[in-house]
């Protein structure tokens with residue numbers, strides 16, 4: 001079978017210089033594993049960190065690919081819930097399934113957690129024709145959901161779901177701010193908050209504002225403008241008038257970090273919640289503590305999600321209430337081009353590759 005492989009890390013993000021298509025033997029399932037033919041895989045920013053070898057030196061030679069959908073072609077002797085022919089998508093959070101965190105439904109907090117296709121290897125990921133996963137990390141795809149949509153959901157949808165539903169526990173009628181509404185995470189964040197009956201303000205760059213509204217945001221604000229937070233606050237004032245309440249946000253969905261952080265803290269109502277999962281513009285932020293203790297602010301961290309949460313979120317995809325957005329589809333031979341496109345950020349939705 002063909003696989004997309006690299007043996008060395010890239011310099012200057014010249015991905016074309018390291019990526020190769022190689023012929024390899026097909027995997028044979030261990031007793032607890034399923035082997036599946038890959039139909040679609042979604043790109044993930046982890047792929048770029050992997051190729052850079054920074055901030056983590058991934059095992060070499062490496063096959064990336066964490067968000068992968070396909071058809072099961074063989075199963076191990078101990079597998080009981082999945083059969084040959086099933087359509088599955090990866091739950092890329094590999095964990096021990098034995099420790100206290102795992103057995104209390106928090107496999108994302110397992111000390112032995114590894115992200116499949118990023119921290120695993122050598123040569124164990126999804127950018128190839130045939131790959132394998134433990135049975136417990138295979139999620140059945142609802143019949144009316146395509147391989148491309150299932151791959152686009154995988155890690156991104158479950159991470160956004162865990163932030164808003166699992167951690168922030170959003171409620172109908174709340175005013176929710178989705179930072180980076182035009183990103184893969186933000187696109188799902190907007191739709192999850194709407195599914196829960198919230199009013200949504202999304203921030204995005206100017207060219208993505210209209211698209212955020214098309215997928216459900218009630219308001220969209222350009223976060224590259226210096227006064228974006230003032231615009232958000234005036235929207236919350238209008239919203240408060242209708243609700244006879246206090247201006248400010250009930251929940252902020254944060255994955256940007258950097259200079260936006262303190263402005264976000266200032267926008268929260270008393271007793272409100274900020275949930276964060278990333279720091280694309282910088283992690284070393286200043287916090288005005290008065291916004292935290294004086295207002296009784298909840299600051300919640302979040303990473304990945306349980307398998308059950310991925311299944312819950314996929315149910316709503318099958319009901320048409322959450323619609324994955326696909327920016328473009330490439331073949332694995334075009335992987336360097338696809339990853340360069342993602343790196344430049346000029347995308348709206350997920351980038352898909354097919355073997």
Ligand SMILES: [Zn+2]
Nearest residue numbers: 096099102110
């Ligand atoms: Zn564990």
